[in-house]
Amino acid sequence: MKIKLTSILVDDQAKALHFYTGVLGFVKKTEIPMGEHKWLTVVSSEEQNGVELVLEPMGFPPAKIYQKALYEAGIPLTAFHVDDVTKEYERLDKAGVVFSMKPTRMGGAMLAVFDDTCGNHIQIFQV
């Protein structure tokens, strides 16, 4: 058994694609139309054969309640690894990304949390 995909729920796939590729710097891997939604995945530009992140549409209404509750509590939906959290923070801050937690140390790790504009908080970490 292998982990090839992981997913995040987004309120708008077009907006999500713009943010995850245009702002964060991921690369689009697969886009297949499925009626009103798409099968849409992105990968890290550093690991283009690595795990794919599915930008998953909000097809199931109760999922909105879950997403909203996490968002209001400030809980990140997922986390991405970066080499230098402070540098990423400066880059994204300049690009207009809103951070709910600036770079903060937790033991041996450094973490920060930002808003992905699609209804989620996302954490970046460096170990």
Add this chain to the structure above:
Amino acid sequence: MTYYQQQFISIREKSFPKDYLCKQVIRGKEFIDSHFHNPIVLQDIAQEAYFSKFHFLRLFKLIYGKTPHQYLTEVRIEQAKQLLKTDITISEVCFAVGFDSVSSFKGLFKRYTNVTPSTYRRQYAYPQPITQSSLRFLPYFLSLKKSNFQDIQPRTNTDLCASSN
């Protein structure tokens, strides 16, 4: 302050030493990151972090959940994986990442990755194209109306591999 931030601060206070101690331990970890290819021992790493050997060992394990020696081995194995993608021989890889015995390198590599260095070189060093098997629908997709799926056409591997930017 969000609920997450409150929890974060509370967990940090309960679980980790003071920030200045963490920073010292991180110095030791960074020393491993930049000197792994040399024959370094615990004494060298602890000294870099201004701790006694045993104090450093205890704090490192608390912060990273593994011993400095385990971490050093992991760093060497990760580096070896990268070098196995090049043309150099397996014994050259072994010495380049700081191990001093080819047989113990092979044993450790197998223990950490489940495959031998030569198998890794053959199977994993060159990325395989993604296949249709990676296209599996996730729970929220399954809840979409069935009619939404009617326009899905079978795709070839070539289509799926094409990354459109």
